[in-house]
Amino acid sequence: MGTRVVVLGGGVGGLSVAQELAERGFKVEVYERRSGFGGKARSIPVPSSASEGRRPLPGEHGFRFFPSFYKHLPDTMKRIPFASKSVFDNLVDSTRVQIARAGKLAFLEPTQFPQTLDDWLTVFKSLFSNLGIPDDELAFFIDRLLVYPERMKKNLESTGGLIFSGQLLLDLAEAGMLREEAYRLVQSHAMRAWKEDLVFRDEVAKDPAITKLLSPEKLARTFDYERQLGNVGAIFKRVIGE
Numbered sequence: 001m002g003t004r005v006v007v008l009g010g011g012v013g014g015l016s017v018a019q020e021l022a023e024r025g026f027k028v029e030v031y032e033r034r035s036g037f038g039g040k041a042r043s044i045p046v047p048s049s050a051s052e053g054r055r056p057l058p059g060e061h062g063f064r065f066f067p068s069f070y071k072h073l074p075d076t077m078k079r080i081p082f083a084s085k086s087v088f089d090n091l092v093d094s095t096r097v098q099i100a101r102a103g104k105l106a107f108l109e110p111t112q113f114p115q116t117l118d119d120w121l122t123v124f125k126s127l128f129s130n131l132g133i134p135d136d137e138l139a140f141f142i143d144r145l146l147v148y149p150e151r152m153k154k155n156l157e158s159t160g161g162l163i164f165s166g167q168l169l170l171d172l173a174e175a176g177m178l179r180e181e182a183y184r185l186v187q188s189h190a191m192r193a194w195k196e197d198l199v200f201r202d203e204v205a206k207d208p209a210i211t212k213l214l215s216p217e218k219l220a221r222t223f224d225y226e227r228q229l230g231n232v233g234a235i236f237k238r239v240i241g242e
């Protein structure tokens with residue numbers, strides 16, 4: 001016979017420990033202080049919520065959801081039989097999450113990064129509902145969302161390379177400049193370019209303190225859009241899936 005183990009507390013923690021040990025041959029006993037198992041995760045019958053001999057409706061201690069990045073709890077659930085299936089099979093995928101607010105309209109948001117026009121409409125509705133914009137006008141607007149890549153590039157170019165100031169700081173630090181010094185140098189160029197309407201990219205290319213560390217080729221790489229976009233495919237895949 002396996003070693004006897006006594007678990008005090010029959011919440012998710014105690015019950016999971018009991019299950020893992022029992023599967024490994026231990027003889028487990030769970031002692032729970034309350035009349036039922038489950039601890040904070042148990043359903044609590046709501047008094048006077050049923051009539052005609054039915055069971056009271058189950059209330060919850062709080063919100064109850066299991067994000068898809070949870071690994072251990074679903075794994076445990078898969079090993080708990082429920083009728084002919086498992087507890088895990090009772091989980092339902094959700095596409096929307098609603099956040100209630102006292103005295104205000106609730107927020108309704110997609111559970112994933114918006115992927116469809118309908119998702120975007122949901123996001124916009126919750127963002128703009130307080131402004132009184134009618135739903136059909138929002139739908140009209142969303143339906144006409146257009147993307148002009150050339151215009152976007154032009155807008156980016158209008159900064160004269162200022163958007164790469166962070167990258168310049170990192171490249172200078174990597175090339176041996178003290179981070180504090182790189183910060184001060186990049187910031188002073190950025191502020192001057194901003195105030196005097198100069199092209200930041202051209203100004204830094206004239207500064208010997210910078211060019212002695214970064215060759216023209218390296219500087220071109222500092223201001224390279226492709227470098228910034230190198231991982232964009234992988235990032236989108238991670239955020240919104242295949």
Ligand SMILES: Cc1cc2nc3c(=O)[nH]c(=O)nc-3n(C[C@H](O)[C@H](O)[C@H](O)COP(=O)(O)OP(=O)(O)OC[C@H]3O[C@@H](n4cnc5c(N)ncnc54)[C@H](O)[C@@H]3O)c2cc1C
Nearest residue numbers: 009010011012013014031032033039040041062063064065
């Ligand atoms: C409002 C709220 C919402 C939550 N929502 C979610 C969610 O959506 N998804 C999610 O994954 N998690 C959620 N959680 C977290 C999750 O509910 C808890 O992490 C989990 O239930 C804790 O389990 P536990 O076994 O560690 O503790 P508990 O659930 O507290 O269990 C401890 C058990 O030990 C018993 N006990 C205590 N002392 C003794 C004793 N001396 N002898 C015998 N028994 C004893 C208690 O009666 C209790 O049953 C939420 C938590 C809260 C508070």
